[in-house]
Amino acid sequence: MQRTPRIGRALPLALLAGGASAALALAGCGNVGQSPASVSSSSGSGDSTATTSAGSPSGRGGTLVIAMTAANIPALDTELAGGQGYEGIRFVGNQLYDALTRHDLRQSREIPPLEPGLATSWTANRSATVWTFQLRPNVRFTDGTPWNAAAAVFNFQRFRDPRFRWTSPALVGLAATYVGMVRSFKATGPMTFQVTTAGPDSHLPEDLSTAFMASPTAVMKEGVAGFNQHPVGTGPFRFSSETTGQSLTLVPNTDYWAGAPRLDRLVLRPMPDATQRIAALRSGSVNWAEYPNPDDISSLQSSGFQVLTNSYDHVWPWILNSSVGPTRDVRVRQAMNYAIDRDAMSTDLLHGTAEPAYQVAPRANSAYAVVNDIYRFDPARARALLRAAGYPHGFSLNVEYPTSGSGNMIPQPMNEELQKDLSAVGIKIQLRPIEWAAMLTQFVTGRFPAGIDAVNISLSFQQESFWAQSFSSTGPLNLGHYRNPRVDALLNQAQTVVDPIARNRLYGQAAGYITEDAPWLYVVNDRNPRALASDVHGFVEPRSWFVDLTTTYVGN
Amino acid sequence: MTSFLTRRLLLAIPILIGVSIVVFITIKLIPGDPVAALLGPNATPQARADLVARMGLNKPIPLQYVDWIWAVLHGNLGTSISLQQSVGSLVLKAFGNTLILLVASLFLATLGGVVLGTIVALRPRSVLGRIVSSTSLGAISIPQYTVALLLLLFAVETGALPTGGMHGTGDGSFGDLLAHLVLPAIAAALTPMGIVARMFAVALSDVLAQEFVESMRARGLSQAAIVRHAMHNALPSLLTITGLQVGYLLGGVLFVETIFAWPGIGQQVYSAISSRDMPLIQAGVLISAVVLVLVNVVVDTVHALVDPRVRA
Numbered sequence: 001m002q003r004t005p006r007i008g009r010a011l012p013l014a015l016l017a018g019g020a021s022a023a024l025a026l027a028g029c030g031n032v033g034q035s036p037a038s039v040s041s042s043s044g045s046g047d048s049t050a051t052t053s054a055g056s057p058s059g060r061g062g063t064l065v066i067a068m069t070a071a072n073i074p075a076l077d078t079e080l081a082g083g084q085g086y087e088g089i090r091f092v093g094n095q096l097y098d099a100l101t102r103h104d105l106r107q108s109r110e111i112p113p114l115e116p117g118l119a120t121s122w123t124a125n126r127s128a129t130v131w132t133f134q135l136r137p138n139v140r141f142t143d144g145t146p147w148n149a150a151a152a153v154f155n156f157q158r159f160r161d162p163r164f165r166w167t168s169p170a171l172v173g174l175a176a177t178y179v180g181m182v183r184s185f186k187a188t189g190p191m192t193f194q195v196t197t198a199g200p201d202s203h204l205p206e207d208l209s210t211a212f213m214a215s216p217t218a219v220m221k222e223g224v225a226g227f228n229q230h231p232v233g234t235g236p237f238r239f240s241s242e243t244t245g246q247s248l249t250l251v252p253n254t255d256y257w258a259g260a261p262r263l264d265r266l267v268l269r270p271m272p273d274a275t276q277r278i279a280a281l282r283s284g285s286v287n288w289a290e291y292p293n294p295d296d297i298s299s300l301q302s303s304g305f306q307v308l309t310n311s312y313d314h315v316w317p318w319i320l321n322s323s324v325g326p327t328r329d330v331r332v333r334q335a336m337n338y339a340i341d342r343d344a345m346s347t348d349l350l351h352g353t354a355e356p357a358y359q360v361a362p363r364a365n366s367a368y369a370v371v372n373d374i375y376r377f378d379p380a381r382a383r384a385l386l387r388a389a390g391y392p393h394g395f396s397l398n399v400e401y402p403t404s405g406s407g408n409m410i411p412q413p414m415n416e417e418l419q420k421d422l423s424a425v426g427i428k429i430q431l432r433p434i435e436w437a438a439m440l441t442q443f444v445t446g447r448f449p450a451g452i453d454a455v456n457i458s459l460s461f462q463q464e465s466f467w468a469q470s471f472s473s474t475g476p477l478n479l480g481h482y483r484n485p486r487v488d489a490l491l492n493q494a495q496t497v498v499d500p501i502a503r504n505r506l507y508g509q510a511a512g513y514i515t516e517d518a519p520w521l522y523v524v525n526d527r528n529p530r531a532l533a534s535d536v537h538g539f540v541e542p543r544s545w546f547v548d549l550t551t552t553y554v555g556n
Numbered sequence: 557m558t559s560f561l562t563r564r565l566l567l568a569i570p571i572l573i574g575v576s577i578v579v580f581i582t583i584k585l586i587p588g589d590p591v592a593a594l595l596g597p598n599a600t601p602q603a604r605a606d607l608v609a610r611m612g613l614n615k616p617i618p619l620q621y622v623d624w625i626w627a628v629l630h631g632n633l634g635t636s637i638s639l640q641q642s643v644g645s646l647v648l649k650a651f652g653n654t655l656i657l658l659v660a661s662l663f664l665a666t667l668g669g670v671v672l673g674t675i676v677a678l679r680p681r682s683v684l685g686r687i688v689s690s691t692s693l694g695a696i697s698i699p700q701y702t703v704a705l706l707l708l709l710f711a712v713e714t715g716a717l718p719t720g721g722m723h724g725t726g727d728g729s730f731g732d733l734l735a736h737l738v739l740p741a742i743a744a745a746l747t748p749m750g751i752v753a754r755m756f757a758v759a760l761s762d763v764l765a766q767e768f769v770e771s772m773r774a775r776g777l778s779q780a781a782i783v784r785h786a787m788h789n790a791l792p793s794l795l796t797i798t799g800l801q802v803g804y805l806l807g808g809v810l811f812v813e814t815i816f817a818w819p820g821i822g823q824q825v826y827s828a829i830s831s832r833d834m835p836l837i838q839a840g841v842l843i844s845a846v847v848l849v850l851v852n853v854v855v856d857t858v859h860a861l862v863d864p865r866v867r868a
Contacts (some may be wrong), residue, residue, distance in 0.1 A: 071827030075640045083594050083831075162610060169610035170640050173595055176603030225837045228640050244649045245819030246722055269721065271817045272827070279719040280817075322682045436831050437588035444592045444604060476601050 022269075050108035050310040055537025055553065060262035062554025064536065065286040066091065071272040073248045075240065077176040077228040078212040085407075086460070087290070089210060090546050091268050092118055095250055097233035098211030100133055100152070100193075101205045105540075105548035112544045115501070117211055118147060118234065119193070124498045128200040137192040139257045140213035142238040147404070149187030154216040156185045156195070166219050177463070178207045187475060198205050200496040200502055203464035236261050236550045245270070258372055262538065262553040278531070281305065286299035287533035287554060294351040294410065300531050308541040309527035311364040313461045315357060316409060318399060318454045319419070323481035326395045333518035335385035337375040346524055349417055354409065354524040359515040362525040364543040365461050366500075367507035372515045375522060382425045394426020400449060401456035402436045408458045409526060415456055418523065427535040446476045455479060458526070462545060467491055468506060471514050482519035486510075560860055561853070567683030568849040574629075575845040576838065580621050583829075583837055588831040589613065590637045611637065624838065634835035638828070646824065651847075653722060657744060657813070658805055660737050664745035665805070666798050669752025676753065677760035678783070688753070695750030697712035700808055704743040704815040720817035727863060740816040744808050746831045748801035752794075760786060792863045799855030806844050 060086040074081040074088030078097055081088035091304065100119040103112035119133035138228040139147040158167040159175035160182055181197040181204065188194045197204060218232035231239050235258070237250035252261040269286060271277045274293045281289040282303070292300060292307070301307050320327040320336070327333050342356030358373035386392065401415045404407050412433070419429040432452065436440075442449050443457055460466065468491045469475045473483040491509040497503040515522070528545065591607045610612050612623065631641040653832045664865060672688050679685035711719045719726065763769065763786045772782050810822030817823070821840050828836035 071823065071830060072639060077640065080640050082596070085638070087597065116815070168640060169607055170594065170637065173591070173603050173607035173610075176606070177599045180600045204673065205559065224641075225635075225642070229861070243723070243819075244646060245653070245824060269817070272823075273815055273817070275705065275708065276720045276815055276817050279712050280721070281716060282712045283719045285718055285721065285724065435586075435588065436832055437593045438586065439588075440596070441592040444601070445597070446601075451835045458743055464623070 029485060037510075049308055050543075052306050052308065052532055052539040052552075053534070056553075059106070059537055059555060061264045062535075062551045063265040063267060064263050064288060064552060064554050065269060066288040067269055067271040067277040067280050067286040069274075069277070069290045070270045072245060072270050073242060073268065074109075074243070075228055076231040077168075077171060077224070078155070078231075078233075078250075079171055079210075080180075081171065081212075082174045082177075082210075086545050087461070092210050092248070093210065093235045095235055095266065095549060096239060097214065097235045098139075098210050099211050099213060100135075101209045103202070103209060103542075103544060103546065105114075105542040105544055106544055106551060108353060108540050109540055110543065111366055112542050112546075114209065117209065118152075122205055123343045124202075124204075125448060128202045128496055128498050129197050131195045131204055132188065132198070133193045133195070135193055136192060136257065139234055140255065141218065141232050141234050142253050142255075143215050143218050143232045145215045145217040147234055148190055149193045149212070150190075151213060151216050152193040153185060153187050154184065154219075155211070155213045157213060158214070158219070160185070166216075166224060168224050171224075175211065178210045198431070199510040202495055202498050206464055208329045218515055224551075236548075237266055240265075252353055256550070259550055261550040263549065268550060280534065281531055287536055289531045291529060292531045294349070294353045294529075296385050296531075297351045297353065297529065304534050306532040306534060306536065307529060308532065308539075309353060309529045310524060310541045311355060311362065311543050312545050313362050313364050314407065314458065314517040314526040314528070314545070315360070315362050315461065315522070316354070316456075316458045316524050316526060317357070317413070318452050318523065319479050320519060320521060321448060321480045322483070322519045323518075325397075326389075326391060327397070327453065327480075329389045330386045330517055331389040332391060333521075334375075335382040335389070335425065336384065336422060336427065336521050337518050338378045339382035339425045339427070340418055340521065340523065341377040342375075342522075342524055345414060345417050349413060350409065350524065353529040354526050357509065357522040357525050359522060360520065361508075361511040361515075362461060364525075367461075367467075367502035367505075367511040369508050369511070372512050374515060374548040375518075379421075379425055386425060391426070392444075394428065396430065396450055397453040398430045398432055399454045399456060400432045400434050400439065402439045403433045403512050404436055407460075407526065408436070408456075409524075411456065412525070418521070443477070443479070446479060448479055454521070460545070464494075464507075466505075468495065468508065469521070471510065478510050480519050482514075482517065483511055484517055487513050487517075557860065559609060561857060564856055568853060571849055572842070572845055575867040576625060576842055578620065579838060579841045580624070581617070582832075583832070584617050584620075588832050590834060593831045593833075598824075599771050624835070628839075628842070633839045634826075636833055636836045638833045640833040643835045643839045646836065647821065647843055650819060650821045650824040650840070651843050653818065654806075654809055654813070655824060656733075656737065657740055657818055657820055658811055659800070659867075660741040661745035661748070661805055661809075662798070662802065664669070664741055664820050665748035665752055665801055666794075668745065668795075669756055670794065672749070672753035674783070674787070675762060676757035677764060678713055680757075680761065685815030689757070692750040692757075693755035695746045696754070697750075698746065700743060700747060701815065703746050704812055707739045708815070715809045722819055736818075740809075740812045743816070744805055744812045747808065748804055751804070752797050754802060755797045756790065756794055759790040759797075763789045792859050795855055795859050795862070796810055799851055802851045803848050806848060 001177050068087055068091060070084040070087050074092045076092060081092040098118045099118055101114055102117035104115050105112050118136050118512035120136050122133045124131050135149060153322055157164045158171060159179045162172045181201040182195055183198045184196045186194055219227045222230050236253055236256045238253045240249040240251045242248045250266040254260045277289040278292050279297055280286045287305035297307055313426045320333050346354050349501050351389050361368040401411050415431050419431060422429050469477040471487055472486050487510050490506050493504040494503050536554050591604050595604055622713055636643050672692050675688045708719055712718045717738055719744050722736050724732050769782060809820060810826055813820045813822040814826055825837055825840035
């Protein structure tokens, strides 16, 4: 995903790296001196591979060195961390800062529920346009500045007012993804903060979990550019040092309101090449590597490394054209969905680092319901549907796919696998590779490029607004011009329903229609694989892209 | 000599302007814009439009170029779009790191090339000569990426050297830097070493075939003295060959830096291209071009000092 896929600038040389990974896998590498860790099978959708060894309850300390897929250290000023995609938010934003709300990332069983962050409670008016947040008392930024409503106002000014002295265009732009609906805001008391939105915005508290709060004192002392290099938040870690392009070192915030981290030090290192990340892990220079190549998984496990995976809100689809050409016919789109063998791809090609997507909603999304898992591999049914639609001999499609990106997984072999499956039912696929940044620019125009019938791009349901953006008939990211009035009505209604359970029910109903209408070819959901040294303990891989590192420690 | 140097430096100016224009236009022509790359697919169209306007990216391309070059002439390389830091300091730090790798690999390439080239020139038909000749051909032919992966494999297998990065965690010592430098320097140096070896062998053979060498032999000079004289005569060629390798190395370190996570200009430009970070790409390419032009000026000047015929 990228906003997950931007994680995904990460595997620029992924294809070449594949061969090397195999070589490294063969190497085995016994020099790390680690004893085999308990690692169970990484396939399936449970959470059996979602936690490290628990270690000792009193265990603490150590330096955790994380090899990120990002090509650079993310910017450090609140939302700017998102300039390196969701990976920047995961390892910099969420570690240095807090937001008004947050998700419970300390467990792997359920989809992380929203919980109080720098706000202890919140209420909305009936139309979900005015939100009042009661702020958490007795919290200080790591420079000693007290957290209060004035600090919240200062930060929202940074997000929303491009003329504000203490912000930058990029910060306003990145923040707009989360607070774009916010029209005005004010302090209604020393510890009470009120936000008014431009229209009903039932999922505002969800979105605000990524609107990070900076210390106003530090921003004004350092200036906008200076704060980006000397950030101060209230998060579980605080900034220690950065070596440009090489490493970012964070140390625990010992006064963290939700419990100080157990680590002594957290070091982030950018390593865009998957082979390099695994080589660094095997040689012991890092003890945590993001997104190993799927081919490396079994060798890493047999060498004693802990390989963790879990479902999260990711989807790897083809977006089909629902308005023009053969895929305009719903039977054709359904036929394509029956024609592909997702299980084989997940198991044989991706070695359990992904799980088959039989419907639109990922397993780690509240809209997921088993009853919607309808697209099992059934080529006979696919052929019958194609015949019924008037395409007994199939047809040809041009499909564009990005060449890189860890969120995009291993795009070329995956797309070739789909090409093979679809060819078996008569659908000839011409694959058109395109570089990731170029694809993003095309994608955000909301239209298919000329001569392209389908686009492969990995996406995330992390933000609820994604439902309407992608599947509402007027959605800006609805490339295929999918249109279903019942879906439009459900998504419009969801925008006004504050109760998350009732709202998720609406998304669930919409997911049922969307799955049946098949505006996308649903392929797989990534399982967020990462490899850890055997002496990393206490980490829980949640059903989320994001992580909580406060419970982790390193040592025996 | 002064007029020679002035002429060369003046000639560098249109080259640099040309490079900056070509890079600017090339990056603008390829699809993909920095705002889409920065904000990602989930950003609202309004957020994108606002940011495009605020960054001046909706201005005509020639105007954007003029704005940029005007700022550069005033010493302002701008702000990185993706990192929101001063491009000047980012590029200088990264280029410093590249320079370390460049000097180390140039040293390896030249030393190795001269030694191998001399062996081939002196013993062209011997077994050793043939082995060395094949080795240098192999060094040229083997893709840099493959070399880098084999070296990585070696590092993982033996644990003798770090697999990547420039420093270990918390250790900034010179020895630590040196240990991290070995593998990327070898990976970068191998191809230029093969080229230097083969070209220097030809140059030295040519010199050794000249009449003055025969005459030295006839006067009874030792083989060592003859080789010394011949090497001196082959020096201008070596300078030219080595100077050319700087350009090759600057291009080659892009791969090497990415694979070995070396925080140099290559890795920085690579990541900047992925995010269409125009100010960072422009500055990275410009500084590389400046260095290349300057190296050529230096090489030509030294060449002119060594060989007076060139000054004309």
